Amino acid sequence: MDSILETIKVRLASDLLSLSVPSADRAFARVQSASIRRCVAHIWNLGGRLATMTGIEVRDGIEVNYHVCFDGDTLVITLSALAPWPEPSLESVAQDIPGALWIEREIHDILGVSFTGHPDMRRLVLPDDWPEGVYPLRKGFEA
Amino acid sequence: MGWKMWALKKSVWVYHVNVGACNNCDIEILELLTPRYDIERFGMMLVGSPRHADALLVTGICTRQSVRRLQEVYLQTAKPCVVFVIGSCAGDRGIFKAGYGSPAPVDEVIREVDPNAIIAYVPGCPPRPEAMISGVVKALAAI
Amino acid sequence: MKRTLIPIGPYHPLQEEAEFFQLFVEGETVVDMDVRISYNHRGIEELSSRKTFDQVPYLVERVCGICSASHPIAYIQAVEDIARVQVPDRALYLRTIVLELERLHSHMLWIGLAGHFIGYNTVWMWVWRYREPVMDILELITGSRVNYANAKIGGVRRDVSPDLYPEIRKAADAVVGPIELVIKAVRDDPVLRARLKGVGVLKKSAARAWCVTGPTARGSGLHIDVRKDDPYAAYDRLKFDEVVWDDGDVYCKFMVRCFECLEAVKIIHQCLDQIEPGPIDAMVREIPPGDGCGHAEAPRGETFHFVRSDGSATPVRHKVRAPSYVNIPSFKASCVGQEIADVALILASVDPCYSCTERVAVAKDVSTGKVLWTHSDLVRLSREKTVRMGGK
Ligand code: SF4
Numbered sequence: 001m002d003s004i005l006e007t008i009k010v011r012l013a014s015d016l017l018s019l020s021v022p023s024a025d026r027a028f029a030r031v032q033s034a035s036i037r038r039c040v041a042h043i044w045n046l047g048g049r050l051a052t053m054t055g056i057e058v059r060d061g062i063e064v065n066y067h068v069c070f071d072g073d074t075l076v077i078t079l080s081a082l083a084p085w086p087e088p089s090l091e092s093v094a095q096d097i098p099g100a101l102w103i104e105r106e107i108h109d110i111l112g113v114s115f116t117g118h119p120d121m122r123r124l125v126l127p128d129d130w131p132e133g134v135y136p137l138r139k140g141f142e143a
Numbered sequence: 144m145g146w147k148m149w150a151l152k153k154s155v156w157v158y159h160v161n162v163g164a165c166n167n168c169d170i171e172i173l174e175l176l177t178p179r180y181d182i183e184r185f186g187m188m189l190v191g192s193p194r195h196a197d198a199l200l201v202t203g204i205c206t207r208q209s210v211r212r213l214q215e216v217y218l219q220t221a222k223p224c225v226v227f228v229i230g231s232c233a234g235d236r237g238i239f240k241a242g243y244g245s246p247a248p249v250d251e252v253i254r255e256v257d258p259n260a261i262i263a264y265v266p267g268c269p270p271r272p273e274a275m276i277s278g279v280v281k282a283l284a285a286i
Numbered sequence: 287m288k289r290t291l292i293p294i295g296p297y298h299p300l301q302e303e304a305e306f307f308q309l310f311v312e313g314e315t316v317v318d319m320d321v322r323i324s325y326n327h328r329g330i331e332e333l334s335s336r337k338t339f340d341q342v343p344y345l346v347e348r349v350c351g352i353c354s355a356s357h358p359i360a361y362i363q364a365v366e367d368i369a370r371v372q373v374p375d376r377a378l379y380l381r382t383i384v385l386e387l388e389r390l391h392s393h394m395l396w397i398g399l400a401g402h403f404i405g406y407n408t409v410w411m412w413v414w415r416y417r418e419p420v421m422d423i424l425e426l427i428t429g430s431r432v433n434y435a436n437a438k439i440g441g442v443r444r445d446v447s448p449d450l451y452p453e454i455r456k457a458a459d460a461v462v463g464p465i466e467l468v469i470k471a472v473r474d475d476p477v478l479r480a481r482l483k484g485v486g487v488l489k490k491s492a493a494r495a496w497c498v499t500g501p502t503a504r505g506s507g508l509h510i511d512v513r514k515d516d517p518y519a520a521y522d523r524l525k526f527d528e529v530v531w532d533d534g535d536v537y538c539k540f541m542v543r544c545f546e547c548l549e550a551v552k553i554i555h556q557c558l559d560q561i562e563p564g565p566i567d568a569m570v571r572e573i574p575p576g577d578g579c580g581h582a583e584a585p586r587g588e589t590f591h592f593v594r595s596d597g598s599a600t601p602v603r604h605k606v607r608a609p610s611y612v613n614i615p616s617f618k619a620s621c622v623g624q625e626i627a628d629v630a631l632i633l634a635s636v637d638p639c640y641s642c643t644e645r646v647a648v649a650k651d652v653s654t655g656k657v658l659w660t661h662s663d664l665v666r667l668s669r670e671k672t673v674r675m676g677g678k
Contacts, residue, residue, distance in 0.1 A: 022576070023367070023370075025516060026367065026578075026579060028577060049494070049497050049510070050497050051497070051581065051588065051590045051607060051612075052590050052592075052605065052607035052611075052612075054592045054603065054605035056594060056602070056603045065577075065592065067579060067590065067592060069515070069516070069581070069588075071509065071510045071511075071515040071516075072509065072515055073515075074515060074516050074517075076516065076579045076581070078577065078579060078592075097495065097497065098495050098496050098615070099495065099496045099497030099498075099612055099615070100497075101615060102611065102612075102615050103607075103611075110331075125327045126327065127206065127207040127208035127327065128208065129207060129208075130207070136243050136329060136332050137331065137332055137603075163327075163328055164351075165348040165349065165350060165351040165354075166350055166351035166352055167348075167351025167352075167354065167432040167433060168351070169351070170351060170352065170395065170432065171431070171432070173414075174414070176411075177410075177411055177414035177415060178411055178412075178414070178415045179415060179418050204328055206327055206328060207327075208327065237348075238333075238344065238345055238348060239328050239329070239330075239333065239348075241333060241336060242328060242329035242330070242332060242333040243329045243332060244327060244328035244329040244330075244333075245328065268348075268433060269351070269431075269432060269433070271431065
């Protein structure tokens, strides 16, 4: 797994803002928002499997975490990129990885991040009669 | 509705609607059909269309998206029709009560289209198959 | 040729969401499909941030009833990942036993339903009957047939008395015979083989592209099994095989599940051999701030949980990714080009959830809006095909 982390460091180079390795099988990396698609593609090409993505509202925008598992190397690496206010948006990784099609639509639904280049941004998890522009996982949302 | 009620109680055909359940209630309902519980010995049968049904088994918290569909299904059944509300979710939304997922419990949704609907509750999370059988028997004795 | 749209659904409960499939067919062949979920969206992730760390396992248990051991385990591992907890050995073994019993019950449930889909209702009835001892033993261990509330952060909630060990062994052994029977039947019966072999192939490359997990991936030749790849609970101390079949058709997925049942029985025996008396709970008091990922191999595939804590009593964010969430989009790759009669079976082969049998399903002709099909028609078509093949 060390070799994978080393390779990742080299490949991501200047896009990598910080990397923390709290234990032998977990790693968390922050990357430049503008190059997220390239970063995820690098890791994907190394044999990683995109398990899922998590959107979290933070002070400066919406942070999107990409969880990639290296099966066989006992490593789960989480790349995170910030989609800043007022109109959070990131480049879509679903263009390279079909497995990300749904989760990007979901994050769009519940947190309002738009993924540029996503082929099909229709509503996925929220009901048809849900009001536009209301995002249930943002702070300040009341049920 | 004298003779209709009499006929209804003879052998109840049920239609199962899941409006946002976690599946446990549903597995337990299917369990009823299998050899250990075998409800067909009471003349009860799971049917494939609400139009054939004397009773509805409703499970789940009735998500926003399902509200109209549940009402539709209820309207399609032959009247008189008994609605069995199976599980804590359907009864009072259980653990999901505080969430944004469901606007109203199942009984309110049904009463909205038919204020006189016959509704019976089988609480539990999930209720054991025995509890469901006993619930159905008691409800039929009461009407 | 005229294009017809066949909607299937929407009543199909699955984790947080139910789905609504739209099949586009030309004649008998599926040319495209689309899935709409949301019917079962209960807002679990939002609810979870209003519960305390200790309450969340009860909530995630109710994400999906059939994986009600795996989801809490994945969540708990994510939290333990943040808090760096050393869980006592006995608790790890007890978790493993419940997880494997769950796998047994879930796979048997699926085998039964696969039988139902291809018109062998006898298989359904019998397999579900053989599944009952497993449910009973789960009830004896945890107190409930399906919602176990067994694992907690730092250990497990209830101990298992050694008096129960022989019962557990007996229940596990009881399923071996029936499963072997099913394996033989599927291998030797020409009709069953014909119905399953070469149907709904998900190629290895497609499986990787869609990021599928679990038996769906292992049936397509991908070596993904969290129990091996990132061992949790007691799996690193147990010997078992990762069942991988290469062809990607429904037959392979069927076989993967059958053989996994046999592996599960082996695992349960080993756990009972190795388990020793000791504490069952590490008594975790505080969850420090931080991020944690936890994943576990549920019967249907990897369930992935991500938790962020800020040091308070409730998680800031808790993300749940259930296995079917990645497996279902892969239908697009496996259904296109197949016959409608096989679709019910292909959809079932990733085991999205058993409840698809009871969905409302109606099909409309796109141009006229006339109702053409119901979901039971799809199942009927599938059965008729079996009958036709048997007659030949
Ligand atoms: S009542 Fe319990 S078992 Fe039934 S659907 Fe709700 S959460 Fe699941």
